[in-house]
Amino acid sequence: MQEFSEAIKLLAEESISPAGKPYFTISLSSVRSVASQFSCSIKEAEITALKNSIIPERYERSLGTVGGMQGQILLLNSRAAVMGLGGLGGLAAELLARMGVGTLLLIDGDSFSESNLNRQVLATEENLGEKKAEVSRNRINKVNAAVDAIPFAQMATEDNIESLLDGCHVILDCLDNLRTRFLLQETCKKLSIPMIHGAIAQFYGQVSTILPGDQGLNAIYRSFEKGKDNGIEKELGNPATTPALVAAWQVQEAIKLLINKKELLRNRLLFIDTLEGSCETIQLEG
């Protein structure tokens, strides 16, 4: 371990901050080289660098918003699940990877279809018919090789959801139906995992952070009518913009939670109205 740290220190480069303070960084090619030399993962190399006060260059611009190097270490050691890889989840998974959340479980049984092209960032004309979970994994591997991206290309059900999510630090609810959203909330409560809820329809979006035991979806949806599983979005559609806004806000909540920031959207529903150009934070019944 000592030898590993020394090798990383030798590859570090000194930089000067705008405030005139010296600091050390390490490039992606150096991280790759030292990881290969010591037969360890890119993630292990990055964590060792950070523990030695050396910033992997890819996170240089993030550190001011994640609580510095200790915060980045927390993120790299975190495990998050993204449930649903459509408009919300496809972007959310990529943003989590760019922030360096170390393990991402990518859950969706669907494949890309043409009607996804208007708003799902992972959908391309070339990958129609391919599994969303596999496409997301491949994209994340290209964006940040430090992240362990684990695809699960099946729908979450009562039979598999508990074993699937056990061990996660946070789960992003990017689903498109209430039945699975409520199943997720029940499982999160059982496993004591926080979840970040997001939903969209037309020009509107909403986000809320639900800690285990909170009223959460019960306060948001109030009466869950079985059989009435799809909402107004089926009729009114979704543009490219609202899922991007909501996904970004969900990821910001997840990052705050993982680095132990206290100011969460808990028992509050952030309601975004892009038609009027307004956001409201609505108090929920706790």
Next chain:
Amino acid sequence: MIIVIVKGVADIGKLLGGTGKHEIALTSGSDLNNLLDILVEKYGPALFERLYINNGRELRKDLRLLVNGQDIVFLNGLNTELKEGDRFSIIPPLMGG
């Protein structure tokens, strides 16, 4: 008389004469029950059916009604009295991902 500002979100906006804000005149001392009666009278049975169940005896539970951004469950429910310039919104549940 007082004027309140009414906004419907998504499909409810369409039923309220189009998305955007609408000014509705009420007699002083009116509450939300009075406002909803006026809206249904003005915009017709399609709005009534979207808002109520049980032949109009009960509002749909999944609709969120706000006065000045605050859910009416934290106010006086449908008996919440309205003042000049109050903003009233009806938000249906969003479920898409």
